[in-house]
Amino acid sequence: MGPLDGLAYGFSIALLPGNLFACFVGVLVGTIVGVLPGIGPVGAMALLLPSTFAMHPATALIMLAGIYYGAMYGGSTTSILVNVPGEAGSVVTLLDGYQMTKKGRAGAALTIAAVGSFFAGTVGVVGIMLAAGWLAEVAIQFGPPEYFAITLGGILLLSRLSGGSILNAFVMVALGLALGTVGMDSISALRRFTFGSVQLAQGIELVPVIMGVYGVAEVLLLAEEGIAKTQIASVKLRELLPTRQEWRRSTMPIARGSVVGFLTGLVPGPAAVLSTFISYTLEKKVSKTPEKFGTGMIEGVAGPEAANNGATAGAMVPLLSLGIPFSPATAILLGALVVHGLQPGPLMISQQPEVFWGFVASMYIGNLMLLILNLPLVGVFVTVLRLPQHVLATLVLLLCLVGAFSLSNSFLDLWVLVVFGVFGYALRKLRVDPSPMVVALVLGPMMEKTLRQALFLTRGSVVELVARPLSATILLLAAAALFGPPLVRLLRGGRST
Amino acid sequence: MLARGVPLVLLLAAGIYLTLAFQLPFGSGARPGAGFYPVIVAVFAIAVALVATVSAFRGAAVAEPVELDAPSRRRVVISVVALVAFCLALPWVGYPAAAFAFVTVVLRYLGARWTTALLTGALSSAGSYVLFAVLLDVPLPHGPW
Numbered sequence: 001m002g003p004l005d006g007l008a009y010g011f012s013i014a015l016l017p018g019n020l021f022a023c024f025v026g027v028l029v030g031t032i033v034g035v036l037p038g039i040g041p042v043g044a045m046a047l048l049l050p051s052t053f054a055m056h057p058a059t060a061l062i063m064l065a066g067i068y069y070g071a072m073y074g075g076s077t078t079s080i081l082v083n084v085p086g087e088a089g090s091v092v093t094l095l096d097g098y099q100m101t102k103k104g105r106a107g108a109a110l111t112i113a114a115v116g117s118f119f120a121g122t123v124g125v126v127g128i129m130l131a132a133g134w135l136a137e138v139a140i141q142f143g144p145p146e147y148f149a150i151t152l153g154g155i156l157l158l159s160r161l162s163g164g165s166i167l168n169a170f171v172m173v174a175l176g177l178a179l180g181t182v183g184m185d186s187i188s189a190l191r192r193f194t195f196g197s198v199q200l201a202q203g204i205e206l207v208p209v210i211m212g213v214y215g216v217a218e219v220l221l222l223a224e225e226g227i228a229k230t231q232i233a234s235v236k237l238r239e240l241l242p243t244r245q246e247w248r249r250s251t252m253p254i255a256r257g258s259v260v261g262f263l264t265g266l267v268p269g270p271a272a273v274l275s276t277f278i279s280y281t282l283e284k285k286v287s288k289t290p291e292k293f294g295t296g297m298i299e300g301v302a303g304p305e306a307a308n309n310g311a312t313a314g315a316m317v318p319l320l321s322l323g324i325p326f327s328p329a330t331a332i333l334l335g336a337l338v339v340h341g342l343q344p345g346p347l348m349i350s351q352q353p354e355v356f357w358g359f360v361a362s363m364y365i366g367n368l369m370l371l372i373l374n375l376p377l378v379g380v381f382v383t384v385l386r387l388p389q390h391v392l393a394t395l396v397l398l399l400c401l402v403g404a405f406s407l408s409n410s411f412l413d414l415w416v417l418v419v420f421g422v423f424g425y426a427l428r429k430l431r432v433d434p435s436p437m438v439v440a441l442v443l444g445p446m447m448e449k450t451l452r453q454a455l456f457l458t459r460g461s462v463v464e465l466v467a468r469p470l471s472a473t474i475l476l477l478a479a480a481a482l483f484g485p486p487l488v489r490l491l492r493g494g495r496s497t
Numbered sequence: 498m499l500a501r502g503v504p505l506v507l508l509l510a511a512g513i514y515l516t517l518a519f520q521l522p523f524g525s526g527a528r529p530g531a532g533f534y535p536v537i538v539a540v541f542a543i544a545v546a547l548v549a550t551v552s553a554f555r556g557a558a559v560a561e562p563v564e565l566d567a568p569s570r571r572r573v574v575i576s577v578v579a580l581v582a583f584c585l586a587l588p589w590v591g592y593p594a595a596a597f598a599f600v601t602v603v604l605r606y607l608g609a610r611w612t613t614a615l616l617t618g619a620l621s622s623a624g625s626y627v628l629f630a631v632l633l634d635v636p637l638p639h640g641p642w
Contacts, residue, residue: 421577
């Protein structure tokens with residue numbers, strides 16, 4: 001099936017009433033959690049994962065992904081109107097977005113953000129179609145050594161890119177990898193690190209860990225504040241239209257942001273957040289008046305808002321074509337597919353076309369829904385911010401508890417939730433990003449399996465394992481990314497003294 | 498204190514993990530056993546923990562958490578205690594009672610009025626019970642009654 005036939009087929013799937021509804025629920029929930037500071041898309045996706053168990057895998061994927069990219073739209077609203085990022089991908093938006101609000105141009109900023117997101121979402125869908133198809137064709141020839149190199153390289157890159165110190169990231173990776181070895185060994189069926197517990201033999205489930213680290217931990221941060229009142233700027237509908245000049249100034253930033261975002265999404269790491277910083281820096285660099293950034297420049301809203309949406313689309317490519325998630329959000333999507341017995345990978349596009357193409361088409365429809373939801377109805381979502389935060393926080397905690405239990409009716413999952421909630425809260429207090437741990441927990445078992453298979457194939461020769469052209473390239477790239485910057489710094493420092 | 502304590506705890510944990518990993522069959526390079534990969538992970542963890550310990554004792558700057566004021570700290574502690582209490586109580590008192598108590602207590606301590614707390618507790622425990630136990634067929638424990 002060519003891309004165009006595939007897309008047409010995809011629309012026939014995505015337009016089924018059940019899938020349309022799932023898409024709507026997803027983007028609606030996404031917008032709401034995006035608007036609400038403190039509760040991010042990853043926590044919300046984990047919370048809603050159990051409710052998708054009874055759905056068709058395509059429907060589940062459509063809904064959960066809708067939350068992810070929907071949150072990118074919603075997050076900008078809070079950044080622009082309240083000067084608080086609704087979620088991490090909108091931190092950069094508030095630099096110029098809130099300044100625009102102060103100047104009375106909130107409506108224009110919101111419109112440009114939504115249109116930019118929509119454009120980037122569209123570019124992203126085209127990007128997925130082309131890139132995922134191509135990558136899947138290449139990946140069919142991958143064996144265990146290549147998959148091992150990709151998972152290892154991905155983890156290394158992620159540690160470099162996750163912000164903060166690389167040492168902290170490595171600590172998180174080590175923890176995630178170690179947690180991933182708990183439970184039954186997939187090859188010899190031997191129980192490892194279970195201390196005699198039958199429940200632990202299943203391993204430490206990803207979803208309660210994510211609910212804890214991204215749900216409970218965030219609510220505990222909210223709990224610090226107690227009852228807080230938010231000041232919200234009001235927007236009138238007729239103020240939503242940007243001026244002709246504002247449109248003109250935003251066009252190129254949106255186009256650049258879309259491409260930058262999509263490409264960043266392909267790389268392992270916190271793509272949505274990272275892409276906004278890259279786009280902002282880029283816009284500042286190409287601008288004739290870089291000194292004006294931070295005073296309400298529309299370019300500083302348009303570029304990053306397009307970029308974070310492009311990145312959510314880009315992040316789908318490694319998941320859909322290789323079956324490898326490089327971020328906590330895509331790890332949940334993988335979880336949703338695996339529950340249904342689907343193994344995303346190079347064969348999924350040809351063997352389960354309804355899942356792949358239905359999903360791609362739904363992203364397009366979802367972006368259209370979001371444009372409609374976020375422009376005329378922006379006022380409705382802003383009222384969500386007026387909800388009493390402490391009530392919301394308590395209800396989210398309760399939902400985490402009942403959600404974690406309902407995953408597999410296990411008390412162990414409840415305890416995992418609470419322990420990782422407290423742990424995630426402590427990490428935030430120490431300003432350590434937990435996502436390398438989460439990704440390592442998912443990729444660890446894949447890495448072990450592929451390493452053991454690969455060593456079996458090469459009869460134990462590590463040289464043969466890493467010297468295959470593709471594995472070598474991937475590992476070299478990761479090593480360059482990891483050690484390149486400090487090495488350059490070292491050389492420069494050496495020259496200057 | 499915290500900056501030096503954490504790396505030491507990590508080092509200890511990595512050491513224990515390595516000891517446990519060595520008890521699993523290691524296999525050989527060509528036929529790696531169940532303990533092969535955990536040993537690699539353990540070695541990596543120990544290396545990372547060692548670097549962290551050394552840099553902490555050499556006085557590398559580590560972000561110490563910002564001190565919370567007493568009311569904020571109390572709200573966080575109460576929330577955590579309530580979470581733990583919920584998990585402990587769930588098998589004994591059942592979901593509706595545990596959820597009601599959990600929401601009421603946490604809301605009250607976050608600063609809501611008693612009436613709001615009780616009402617939200619009742620509505621949310623009933624609502625979530627109907628959603629999960631009745632509509633989604635989750636076998637939530639219902640307690641002795």
